[in-house]
Amino acid sequence: MTYKQVIEELCVVNFLSWDHDDPMGTVMRLLEYEVQLALDPRISKQAVDLITQYGGCFERQCPICESPVIDGKCQDIGNNNCTYTEG
Numbered sequence: 001m002t003y004k005q006v007i008e009e010l011c012v013v014n015f016l017s018w019d020h021d022d023p024m025g026t027v028m029r030l031l032e033y034e035v036q037l038a039l040d041p042r043i044s045k046q047a048v049d050l051i052t053q054y055g056g057c058f059e060r061q062c063p064i065c066e067s068p069v070i071d072g073k074c075q076d077i078g079n080n081n082c083t084y085t086e087g
């Protein structure tokens with residue numbers, strides 16, 4: 001498998017478009033997507049660890065269990081069965 005094939009396959013798997021005339025742009029879109037995934041605590045254990053370690057730095061925090069609140073919903077990092085929702 002060539003580098004080009006690998007990049008195209010990763011784009012297909014992740015539902016991203018690629019541009020044969022813009023290989024750098026294609027790679028950058030792929031990297032940007034992977035970084036977003038890596039920073040999402042709903043997906044990434046590393047993101048959860050960062051939030052747990054630096055939780056106080058986050059803008060919104062659950063008033064009950066102190067987990068981060070994303071999209072108005074407590075992420076319940078410690079699995080406390082917290083169901084806090086904003087609003």
Ligand SMILES: [Zn+2]
Nearest residue numbers: 062065074082
């Ligand atoms: Zn909570």
